[in-house]
């Protein structure tokens with residue numbers, strides 16, 4: 001990015017650790033949150049995402065480490081003094097207040113004049129498309145509408161940062177996708193920093209300017225969605241974000257432009273450096289199925305087809321690599337129109353370019369866990 | 371349930387053995403005797419409405435009802451205030467405090483009303499523990515009048531009613547989503563505003579329920595006013611007892627009982643209009 005504005009760090013998480021007794025929920029996490037970005041915290045259940053969000057919000061304090069906002073230490077600043085917006089998983093609307101009163105709540109707290117309150121509530125309700133429901137109680141609204149009220153309530157006072165903890169997880173798929181688009185639009189319009197927690201990888205890829213991936217309380221990688229998808233730094237990240245086929249390779253030799261290692265009788269090449277033994281990984285969409293063995297410039301593994309599932313424009317193939325005993329179940333996608341030329345009974349070759357290969361070390365795998 | 375479906379004969383037997391006894395008991399032990407008593411109010415000493423006419427006209431009876439209502443209302447308000455504090459700390463306090471309050475609520479249930487009323491008498495009477503100590507400390511010179519008046523009766527009744535009021539309030543407080551309170555905090559609300567704008571309104575159904583429950587129970591109070599009021603603070607229930615068993619005016623006594631019953635049923639009906647009763651349990 002060339003935009004200096006975007007590089008401006010609004011919030012700095014510095015070496016934050018949170019222990020519950022002897023259990024470490026967050027382990028030495030450091031993140032620089034840029035002003036105006038859409039940062040997603042992604043990770044499996046129990047990886048510490050909510051714990052970090054609660055520390056950011058001020059509902060919880062770290063055992064070690066600091067939180068710095070625009071150069072000021074805010075680690076011990078109480079939640080009510082932080083001026084952060086917060087959208088909770090269950091929305092947490094005030095059940096006894098109308099939609100308009102819910103949304104006006106943060107303005108009332110800030111002693112904004114009555115007429116100004118009215119104006120801003122009307123404006124934000126307009127933006128989230130709820131003007132017609134201003135006088136209803138939360139329980140008279142659908143899930144998606146309640147979600148929008150929660151969003152409006154968190155945005156109405158122009159918070160410095162908006163924290164969202166799995167705001168869409170209770171909604172069905174269609175509504176979720178619709179609201180994702182709305183979140184993107186609202187993020188653009190309000191120019192507020194969004195910190196968004198989810199364990200849905202598609203949601204993370206679709207929405208974020210950057211994604212931070214957590215596992216067992218540790219920050220595994222933080223990057224833009226494309227970078228993190230195409231260049232995962234660990235096997236965990238590669239497997240967590242999207243699909244990946246993994247080949248365990250041995251006798252790894254390094255050359256100056258990459259490595260090569262044996263997978264059964266096949267020699268697989270990949271860019272990058274790694275010590276023996278290692279994993280070579282490929283995304284399904286980068287693999288091609290061929291009826292004959294390709295030339296040696298490509299990586300290729302002999303496979304048999306187990307199952308084919310039809311997904312409209314593409315087919316998803318489930319394959320077995322039959323290489324001396326080590327049977328790997330692999331998956332690959334291909335355009336449905338191409339698949340008609342294949343005979344599923346025959347053996348095939350699964351090929352991919354060495355530049356599409358990723359390599360990961362096998363060491364400290366127990367620690368990373370999958 | 372499925373096992374009762376087939377074979378009408380068997381299900382009828384099951385019904386007779388397991389379900390019928392309760393309504394049957396209630397009808398025999400409560401409803402029929404009550405009807406009998408109520409019928410006296412129209413027949414004793416002569417058939418007619420003269421007992422009710424007397425209630426409508428007699429100033430001392432009006433006074434009796436006003437006194438009863440006043441004591442009930444005072445008791446209800448004070449009990450609910452105290453119960454609200456107890457319930458709040460019972461639900462939200464640290465574990466040690468929660469256990470302590472649990473004991474404070476449960477132990478009174480094991481002590482009879484009679485014992486508790488006499489206990490208060492010992493504490494409150496002119497030569498009782500409180501007055502003797504206050505005089506010994508030089509804070510007062512004359513003993514405070516805390517029994518044989520409404521203050522004593524209210525103290526005794528509040529003591530009895532507080533645990534009863536804690537339960538409905540606590541039940542409603544327990545159903546308040548803590549994330550809603552947290553949300554208020556995240557949106558900038560300090561502790562006072564969180565309480566006044568969010569927690570208090572959400573716990574109101576419990577407060578209203580407790581007010582009615584205490585009021586209804588208090589209307590029929592007998593032992594506590596009899597002992598702590600010492601015959602000077604007579605409430606309706608005690609008055610009914612006196613009229614029936616001491617002056618043998620069965621007709622007027624049962625007419626008073628009928629009016630009391632209508633009041634109680636009326637209060638419960640109003641309550642059921644305001645809050646959902648099942649949320650109070």
Ligand SMILES: Nc1ncnc2c1ncn2[C@@H]1O[C@H](COP(=O)(O)OP(=O)(O)OP(=O)(O)O)[C@@H](O)[C@H]1O
Nearest residue numbers: 020023025043044045046047048049050051052199
């Ligand atoms: N108050 C607490 N006391 C003890 N352990 C806790 C507490 N809060 C969280 N934990 C533990 O910390 C770990 C991380 O929890 P956290 O809620 O941050 O996970 P998460 O990444 O948000 O998961 P999910 O996607 O399921 O919401 C979990 O193992 C959890 O059991």
Ligand SMILES: [Mg+2]
Nearest residue numbers: 049050051165
């Ligand atoms: Mg969580």
